[in-house]
Amino acid sequence: MKLSRWFTLATIFLLSICLSVGLGKAFSASSTFDYDWNLPTWMPKPIVPADNPMRSAKVKLGRHLFYEQRLSITGKFSCASCHIQSLAFTDGKPIAVGATGEQHPRNSMSLANIAYNPVLTWANPLITKLENQALVPMFGEHPVEMGMVGRETQILAMLESDRQYRQMFTAAFGNGKDAISLSNLTKALASFERTFISVNSPYDRYRFGGDTQAISDAAKRGEKLFHSESLECFHCHGGINFSDSVIHERLAFVEIAFHNTGLYNIDGKGAYPADNTGVYAITAKPSDMGRFKAPTLRNIALTAPYMHDGSIATLEEVIDHYQAGGRTIHTGKFAGDGSKNPLKSEFISGFKLSESEKQDLLAFLHSLTDETFTHNPKLSNPHGENSSRSAF
Known part of the structure; x- marks a missing residue:
């Protein structure tokens, strides 16, 4: 493994430590607040981390963030660029292509029922929590996906300057001064992704x-x-x-x-x-x-x-x-x-x-x-399919 890649992994690891109390508690509870999973009786509920219980307001925020192009270096790329709902949240390409056009070595994996996945990538047994996994596409450098490494302050400034996001973060996490934070951003994304449940084939x-x-x-x-x-x-x-x-x-x-x-x-x-x-x-x-x-x-x-x-x-x-x-x-x-x-x-x-x-x-x-599942309006782009948001 190249030395630069080790530095990238180390940076993401340190960020994940700051955002959670550790992988040992990743699956410690199945708590919910006001979220109704609406599952058939034969389908068990996913296990949700104790430090990120499901709330409808959090899911709503995560949906907006999942489709938010301003979370990328170009302002034209989002999580949904590689995970398209009509393709069961894949992208139809042999290998993924990041915001800067860099090709990845692997295929974009389907996010269907990702809440039931104890490991979240093709081949990394260490990535077991959606809240931490979100850091990889945002801040990874080898390969570049969203390309936001070193731009954490800009991300938070963009969110704070957007009245709708201020309202949604307050609804999801309260009106404290730290409501808009990288930790809460990843928690909201993870909460939305846990709703990608496919049980009606x-x-x-x-x-x-x-x-x-x-x-x-x-x-x-x-x-x-x-x-x-x-x-x-x-x-x-x-x-x-x-x-x-x-x-x-x-x-x-x-x-x-x-x-x-x-x-x-x-x-x-x-x-x-x-x-x-x-x-x-x-x-x-x-x-x-x-x-x-x-x-x-x-x-x-x-x-x-x-x-x-x-x-x-x-x-x-x-x-x-x-x-x-x-x-x-x-x-x-x-x-x-x-x-x-x-x-x-x-x-x-x-x-x-x-x-x-x-x-x-x-x-x-x-x-x-x-x-x-592939036509569920609750999983679709809330900004509109043809929305184009400028980079910050």
């Missing part, structure tokens, strides 16, 4: 709502394939969020997992591209090379391209990848046979699938699309 209505006609016969056959031991999909994409990293009020313990899926095998010993080594970049443990989090499959048909680096274009190709037990790249600097990656997960062993079975599996995956 056709599959939800079929499996949990008792509507036997909600999905097609093909999707029902695909469900059986998905949960079969021959395909092994459910091991990494199971449970209420179709991921094996999950936390909620009904779990006795936190479930966190990272996997190597045989996407690369550059040197025949399991190597991944240097800027995308997975958990290994944090731990430096050889066995962590290429290990990434299994993302939720909710709304998966909307979140192409796929994998941590957006290197697989379609769901059909994703199935082909797992069917082969790993990807083979024949030429170029990343050439290698991923099916022979010695570090890949035991669940990536390959399987046989007929064309009709593949179509059934695809039908099941498409049944996980929740259009009420």
